[in-house]
Amino acid sequence: MSGMPTVDDVARAAGVSRQTVSNVLNSPEIVRETTRERVLDAIDRLGYRPHASARRLRTRKSSTIAVRIDPWRDGISGIVLDRFLHQLTEQADRRGLRVMVFSADDHADELARIRRLREGSDIDAFVLTATTHDDERIRALTDQGVPFVAFGRPWDPETRAVPHRWVDVDGRVGVAAAVQHLRAHGARRVAWIGWPHGSGTGDERRAGWEAESGLGDRERASLSRHTEDGVTEGTRCAGELLALAEPPDAIVCASDSLALGAMIAARSAGLPALPVVGFDDTPIAAAVGLSSIEQPLDDVVAAALELLFGPTGDDVRPNPSSDEEPAHRLLAPRLVERRPGHLALDAIPGT
Structure with a gap:
């Protein structure tokens, strides 16, 4: 041939x-x-x-899905969405689909842009990212019959009551496994650095630490810090924890940005081998030897596309109805342990 x-x-x-x-x-x-x-x-x-262009002309479908890109934050946290978009583009291409990215200032602006894209017949379906409490996008797109899947679960009863497709990574399970691992290797005071209360994702990750820390209420309050995301913030919070009369012997963080800051604080305190675990397993984590919890983004994208288009093909499925089987996937992350930046606890002098 x-x-x-x-x-x-x-x-x-x-x-x-x-x-x-x-x-x-x-x-x-x-x-x-x-x-x-x-x-x-x-x-x-x-x-x-398949000849995608010919099929688009025949079916009058764009074979295009769209996703909003968030405003640029720091170069560490933003990498997660970059990796998600790369996986989405590659896997969509294998189905003969195209991906369009667009920007928006907030949820209301995102909904306005989605409406314009739909009116122009440019898009067949959408992927929502970073779901929040009382997420207005889910109700609005469902009411309008716009096909979509969310990367992020519904965080409140009202949103959960709206039938829709979603894929998420179980942060609670990931953090719990990391704390279990640290305690199995000798840690007795595992601290937590996370985001302010009210973040669905952050609260879920903290819950994994709380469940497996083995600490009482007073110790948990002493060994936890909450801050906005960032390396500087992680350094400050870890410095406070390490200055305690009874400092932690390991630190788990809600993100790699915070964990990198904690690593810097530990080195400054003369504790370069203090175990620190981040979340997201970004390239910077691999570069500096930071242990981290990896989100299976390839599986997330595969599940999202399957929910939208079925096991194969590029024909978008209508949004689920109230009597449809649960249309969601909750995937487990995994701990990626690295050395020499994070020696086993029993290798640290004095432990």
């Missing part, structure tokens, strides 16, 4: 008709699973790519 593979090439390789190949690409739910797997295997082997 020379040149780019065609639908006929795939049909011959899979031993099926041309229409069956088309059905697998466009309406996979009507094809028997064994046949579908055979066709998908042939597509992978041959490297077949």
Whole structure:
């Protein structure tokens, strides 16, 4: 076979008709699973790519999903969304889909921009990020019938009552596993540095620390700090903790930005091997030897696209109704432990 593979090439390789190949690409739910797997295997082997432009003209669909990019914060925390967008673009491309990014000042501005994009027939579906308490976007898009999936769970009863698709990473489980690991290696006073109360994501991560810290109420209050995200803030909070009469023997943080600050404070205090764990496993964490909790962003994106478009294909599904099966995925992160910046506790003199 020379040149780019065609639908006929795939049909011959899979031993099926041309229409069956088309059905697998466009309406996979009507094809028997064994046949579908055979066709998908042939597509992978041959490297077949559907002609997305022709299909867009035929179906009058844009085959485009859109996602808002947040205002730039610091270079560490912003990397998480960058990685998410890269994964979304790559996986969408494999389905013949395109990704459009747009900016907005706040939720109200985001909704206005979504409305304009929909009116211009430019977008088939949207991905919401960074869900919050009383998130007005979820109710508004559901009421308007705009297909979407949220990267972030609903954080309050009112929002949970609105049927919608979402994918999230279980921060509580991730932090709890990190604290369990530290305690198993000898830590007795694991401190917490997180965001101000009211952040759904931050509160969930703190809950994992509280559940596994083994500390009483008074000790938890003494060994926890809450601040806005940032390296400087992490340094300040860790400095306060290390100056206590009974300082912590390990610190877990809600983000890599805070953890990097805690690492700096520990080194300044003459404790370069003090275990510090961040969250998000950003490239800076790998560069400086910072242990961190990794979000499985490739799995997050795969789940989001499957919820929107089904296991394969690029036909967007309507928003769920109240009697549909729960349309969400909650994924577990994993601890990435690094050395020499974080030696085992039993290797630290005096522990």
